[in-house]
Amino acid sequence: MDSAALAGPTAVGTDPLPSWRPGAARDAVVAFVDRVRGADGTEPVPVEERVAVFDNDGTLWCEKPMPVQLDFVLRRLVEMVQADPALGDRQPWKAARDRDAGWLASTVAEHYAGDDRKAEVLMAGILAGYAGMTVEDFEQRSRGFLRTAGHPTLGRPYLECTYRPMVELLAHLAASGFTSYIASGGGRDFIRPVSQELYGVPPERVIGSTATLAFAEDGAGGALTHTPVPDLLDDGLQKPIRIWSRVGRRPLLAAGNSDGDGAMLDFAQRPGLPSLRLLLVHDDAEREFSYTTGAEAALARAGRDGWTLVSMRDDWATVF
Amino acid sequence: MDSAALAGPTAVGTDPLPSWRPGAARDAVVAFVDRVRGADGTEPVPVEERVAVFDNDGTLWCEKPMPVQLDFVLRRLVEMVQADPALGDRQPWKAARDRDAGWLASTVAEHYAGDDRKAEVLMAGILAGYAGMTVEDFEQRSRGFLRTAGHPTLGRPYLECTYRPMVELLAHLAASGFTSYIASGGGRDFIRPVSQELYGVPPERVIGSTATLAFAEDGAGGALTHTPVPDLLDDGLQKPIRIWSRVGRRPLLAAGNSDGDGAMLDFAQRPGLPSLRLLLVHDDAEREFSYTTGAEAALARAGRDGWTLVSMRDDWATVF
Known part of the structure; x- marks a missing residue:
């Protein structure tokens, strides 16, 4: 078709x-x-x-200034902090809540330099953000995000x-x-x-x-x-x-x-x-x-x- | 099509x-x-x-008296013994070489009873049989076997x-x-x-x-x-x-x-x-x-x- x-x-x-x-x-x-x-x-x-x-x-x-999915998961991390403010004391929730572009940029830069310690912290947070979620619920969240969210700098x-x-x-x-x-x-x-x-x-x-x-x-x-x-x-x-x-x-x-x-x-x-x-x-x-x-x-x-x-x-x- | x-x-x-x-x-x-x-x-x-x-x-x-693929892998094990006779002293090569239906049947029966020790021995032998083989070579072997081999009892x-x-x-x-x-x-x-x-x-x-x-x-x-x-x-x-x-x-x-x-x-x-x-x-x-x-x-x-x-x-x- x-x-x-x-x-x-x-x-x-x-x-x-x-x-x-x-x-x-x-x-x-x-x-x-x-x-x-x-x-x-x-x-x-x-x-x-x-x-x-x-x-x-x-x-x-487009994958810059950050992959589309990173925007998606950062919003999920913020949502988690709103539900449980104590999470905001820890990474990656802290960076997500504070919109700390520096922490995220250094995570990427260190990853390219071969140091994945921060990347693993970020990944663990992301995995925790969806643990226990059904594939149907995840699909609905992804669809909803992609249908409504816009690129941060390209204006589209x-x-x-x-x-x-x-x-x-x-x-x-x-x-x-x-x-x-x-x-x-x-x-x-x-x-x-x-x-x-x-x-x-x-x-x-x-x-x-x-x-x-x-x-x-x-x-x-x-x-x-x-x-x-x-x-x-x-x-x-x-x-x-x-x-x-x-x-x-x-x-x-x-x-x-x-x-x-x-x-x-x-x-x-x-x-x-x-x-x-x-x-x-x-x-x-x-x-x-x-x-x-x-x-x-x-x-x-x-x-x-x-x-x-x-x-x-x-x-x-x-x-x- | x-x-x-x-x-x-x-x-x-x-x-x-x-x-x-x-x-x-x-x-x-x-x-x-x-x-x-x-x-x-x-x-x-x-x-x-x-x-x-x-x-x-x-x-x-049909999956009886044994799954079609088990016939395929047993032939591979026999081929390995032919290339390296010392393998014939060990399972699962010994059972394959000797056409030891009893060993294979007991492996399956013990698997259904919750004891996978023999099944793991069999699986390790099978994995060794194809280790290092390209997917293209495996495909050619599978196709060749299926185009030529017959069922052991059904006469087809x-x-x-x-x-x-x-x-x-x-x-x-x-x-x-x-x-x-x-x-x-x-x-x-x-x-x-x-x-x-x-x-x-x-x-x-x-x-x-x-x-x-x-x-x-x-x-x-x-x-x-x-x-x-x-x-x-x-x-x-x-x-x-x-x-x-x-x-x-x-x-x-x-x-x-x-x-x-x-x-x-x-x-x-x-x-x-x-x-x-x-x-x-x-x-x-x-x-x-x-x-x-x-x-x-x-x-x-x-x-x-x-x-x-x-x-x-x-x-x-x-x-x-």
Whole structure:
């Protein structure tokens, strides 16, 4: 249904990628899709092999000044302090209540420097914030937040912080017989309630991080709840593992923007089949943000590994 | 593609379930599907909510005298002894080499009695058998085995040991807008190579157990390999967790045959939506096998929890 709806522009022969500027990145995308479809005169790739995977934060939507989900969980921490003010003496609740951007920024900076002590404090608080909550309640909270909250500096709702050129690419792939998955380091169940509407990707095709879940039977549906036990983050070397677990195939296209996407991009290669690995470069301080922190290794290996760099500043006519 | 191919019988108005005998089980199946489609005059259930989950061993294909995958792994153990005869002094390689049905039977019996010491020895041997193997090599081995091996007593290839009434049910569901998943306690990657052909269920809709996997990057696709570390078995309370993780919805229909399917059947309920929970009863010693071991708790709760019992002997005109 979604792919039919999204197929419109291609079906009538108009440009499927109007927000992409002419250039090497756009040429690589068009040539890859044409090659897979056999539009270049070669043998088409079987439809069931046409699998694409996309990181979400910083690849499909804006992740600065903080990931959307961090805004979501900070509000939950504040809510917890309101219910139990004693929590406000401890981190991460204190930082959440005081809107202490410095503590959060140092947590991220220390994480990138290899020191995860504060990150673990933050993660433990987040897990406590949802422990015992059913997956249905979590879904409702996520949906409610995403439908109402806005970006802190861009002056637009979060749901309008997706990158238009990437949404066009997803639609072009769907119209070309691809099945696309979101392989996010962020929360799987956080994104699912809006993935169809934002990206044309249904909830069952969202892969991502999660708390460990627990099921308790009651003969009447049972309760599936979040526990305070962390599961492995869907990042770095875990991404190929989770993609295989979910899909049972290697993808032909992978798109990311950070070091945590490197393994996934590496994984998107099949003997004898075309592949496209896209690394989005955040170099557009005017329209979005300009940063390379957390992407240094990915940028360094892109040329050697045959990845296609996509410059937000140069390759995109429109960002949002 | 598969759903169109499978839709034939319903589309032309013929009986979609010719291998089911008239009776309460068949009536429950037909009434449920009609209710979901709105064929009974009620509001149809939205297509995206039409999710069904099926156990595999003993629900979609025969699991006696031993699960198909156990035959597969025993052959791998024998292969290991051939390469390294010293392994033959140790279990489980000794039992595999000597075709020691007694050791294997006692392992299963002790497992059901709550003593997993032998089961852990067997599992460690199995994990060692595939440690370091890439997922692609495992897939090739599984496909090769399933394409050639035959059932030890039924006189037919394993690929013809699927239950025809259940394959008809899967086709009827696909033709009725359902998306079906296989939620197997057995190995996910073992079944995937044949799931489309046997059941019309593509590999990405197979959920099941697996070894822990590891990814190693090499800039040229990387290697995704089995490790000797066990992951959680996709059984019992894990089934609802893995179904949610993969699908992001509760199913409306769940079918199983053992205690390990109880949580999954419980999970298949949604407020305000119809549901069908099927428990297959193996009571047909003549055409298949008659056994209740491992299903005692499920049989005891079926009536209380509103599950529909399907008697292989009484409800199925044809088994294979």
